Amino acid sequence: MKKTILFYGLAMAALIFLLKYLEYRLFVHDLSTEFYVGIIAVMFTALGIWVGLKLTRKKIVMVNPAFVQDEQQVQRLGISRREFEVLELMAAGLSNQEIADKLFVSLNTVKTHTSNLFLKLEASRRTQAVQKAKKMKLIP
């Protein structure tokens, strides 16, 4: 930051020097006002661009890449709507009974869904199923 200010100061000094020089030439050699103005405009535009870049150069923001569900994967694996709901709750750490309560279905129904999920995800444990589902971008 200190360097930036120093550079800016030096650049300003150089510019003012240039301006004075041009001003001197203007009266001595009768350069046209348009030309003089043009030079100034170009110089200060360049200066502005430089400052603008300085201001935003290092703003590489760390952004969590938004999760995008791979819909195609879900379809490819033939995972149904209900099965997916169960998968989500499973990933949230709920037990089959809790899932059953949350979805207003019986424990047996949830078991059926989980069994089907394990087949489709080629898993044999819920932890594994969740881990695979995350790797496949099915869930965040």
Next chain:
Amino acid sequence: MKKTILFYGLAMAALIFLLKYLEYRLFVHDLSTEFYVGIIAVMFTALGIWVGLKLTRKKIVMVNPAFVQDEQQVQRLGISRREFEVLELMAAGLSNQEIADKLFVSLNTVKTHTSNLFLKLEASRRTQAVQKAKKMKLIP
């Protein structure tokens, strides 16, 4: 992009108009050259800054934030070295028996570790423990 160019063009037109106006004032009211130059300099610096910002505005790079383990959390929860190993393997979807084989200890030992983990993570199931551990930045 087209909009940017259009805006730039319009801004330029407005500036030239302003310049001509100022030029007119210069000769009519005898404004000092320094003042005139100053106005131009400020305007074009502003223009340059604006252009510079435009050029770099959208460089928000999507970077996967590297995982940094929250060592303090691990200590705060009083999770021991061995328990942490078990936690990692658990998160990888391994069963207690598989963890036992991998660490060359008995199944009962793994059960002890998992039980302690559940207490420390305030979980009652391995899926829940894994989910919480991830949220707490204990594991990736």
Next chain:
DNA sequence: AATCAATTCATACTTTCGGGTGAAGGCTTT
């Protein structure tokens, strides 16, 4: 040396999971 935490293991018991099978009702497609 005594203490403490960590690690290891055991036994016993309860709960949850997962696998297998079957089946009924609803909805869509052919």
Next chain:
DNA sequence: AAAGCCTTCACCCGAAAGTATGAATTGATT
């Protein structure tokens, strides 16, 4: 209407997971 999928549910059984309690060993700390 028949076939096919989804959803729902049931029952059984064995395996895995989780709970509780106790205990031996080791390494570090005091």
